[in-house]
Amino acid sequence: MAEQQPLSRAAVLDRRERSRRDEQLRRSLPYPRSAWRRWALRLIFMVPGFILVALGVPGLLGEGSPNAELLARATSFEWDRADSLWLSLLYPHISTGIAVAIAPLGAAGLAIAGVVAAGFLLQGVVQILAQRAVSISFGTALMVALAATPLFFFLVNENLAAFLAITFFGLALADIQRFVTWGNTGSGFRAGLLLAAAALSDSSGIVLLVIALVAAPFLRSGRWTTRGLRAANTLVLAFPALGTLTTVVLLNVAFFRVLWPVDADGLWASIPERAGQLGALYTETPLTAVLLASPVLVAVLIAIITRRATVALVAVAAFALIQSGFVLGLVSTGAAGTIYLVVTLLAITLLPAGRSVIQNALLTVVAVGQLALGWVIALDRVIVVDWLRVVSEATLAALGV
Structure with missing residues (x-):
């Protein structure tokens, strides 16, 4: 029998490249694979939110709800005007446009829009976990830690603008993962558009855009040998949002001689007050401050378990950026x-993903602890506690108690 000839270096490299491309294709496919299963998953995730809407919870917080302020803005526009200043005052355009379109449905309409967004976000999170081959126990614990808290449902039902920004940010993260790690160019363009949508949904979306740009270089790339790759990836992700916001600024400068059609003097004057509020939070209510920073502490613990310091660095950067925002x-x-x-x-x-059974078990325990932490944080926020009281009263009324 003839001896098998060893593969040449070129053949070995070609085989590795084919293997890498096959893995890239597998990781880039949507999950679940069939469209009807993806829609079924989204609808399942929407069910709890629809139950809250059916109980009549939306709107019971009154004027204290962010959605009430959004509705007030949407119903205050003078539709007989057509000047460019009026159009520029629509920012944030996406959430304002949705509120205008469904204003006749009131607070319930905004809550339904938030519930639909939640279904898409959670299905996108499941897709990230599946594509990253995270263990079932750890992935389930992360999903529950994200969605099974009053913080999540409060934003879904009572703050459409902020939740839309978080939804677009979360969906963008899924595409950023595929773009940076596996070089999927289409995912990169989608991520850029989703980050632009986040910035146009709420002003906090601008902060989330910066967080995404900070986090992207820390993802493991499948093309480390390409020079200047990180800078190119960041440019692709940032271009749609920065281009849109720059266009709005230039139009305002050209027509109104201002960067943005708001009371800039009042905005700058209020910065010391908000900085004082934040400082008082850390000095007068240390427990609340610790709870506020606790997700970052959990991220540091996870970074120690997985030996990935970048996780802690990104979490700290996100915390600092949101505080600055x-x-x-x-x-x-x-x-x-x-x-x-x-x-x-x-x-x-x-x-x-955990490298061993023990590591996966530790990560799962930490994720469960994150869930408990989410509930403690929620019970420390007055507005969320008020919302929970409204939910409990509506539930008891529906049960006839």
């Missing part, structure tokens, strides 16, 4: 749980 007026006090949800989404995207 609050001081600058980009993140509102009604966006309760933004830090928790964003850090959890980043963990889902950045965390490596």
Whole structure:
């Protein structure tokens, strides 16, 4: 029998390239594979939110709800005007447009829009976990930690603008993962458009855009030998949002001699007040401050378990950016749980799969602890506690108790 000739270096490299492309294709496919299963999964995730709408919970918080403010803006526009200043005042355009379209349905309509967004977000998270081959136990714990908290459902039902920004951010993370790790160009363009949509849904979306750009270089790329790859990836992701916002700014400068059609002096004057509020939070209510920063502490613990310092670095950067966004007026006090949800989404995207059964077990325990932490954070926020009281009263009334 003739001896088998060893493969040449070129043949070995070609085989590795084919294997890499096959893996790239497999990881880039949607999950579940069939469209009807994806829609079924989204509808299943929407069920709890629709139950809350059916109970009549939306709108019971009154004027204290961010959705009430959004509805007030949507119904206050003078539709007989057609000047460009009026159009520029529509920002954030996406959430305002949705509110205008469904204003006759009131708070329930905005809540339904949030529930639909939640279905798409959670299906996208399942897709990320499947494509990253995360263990079932750890992936399930992460999903529950993200969605089974009052923080999640509060934003879904009572703050459409902020939740849309988080939804587009979360969906963008799925495409960023495929783009950076597996070189899927189409995913990169979709991620850029989704980040632009986040920035046009709420002012906090601008902060989330920056967080995504900070996190993207820390993903493991399948093309490390390509020079300048990180800068190119960041440009692809940032271009749609930065192009859109720059266009709006240039139009405002050209027609109105202002960067943005808002009271800039009042905005800058309020920065010291918001900085004082944040400082008082850390000095006068240390427990609340610890709870606010606790998702980052969990991320640090996970980074130690997985030996991935980048997870901790990105979590710390996200925390600092969201705090800065609050001081600058980009993140509102009604966006309760933004830090928790964003850090959890980043963990889902950045965390490596456990290398052993013990490591996966530890990560699962930490994710369950994250869920408990989410409930403690929710019970420390007055607006969320008020919303939980409304939910309990509506539930008891529906049961006839």
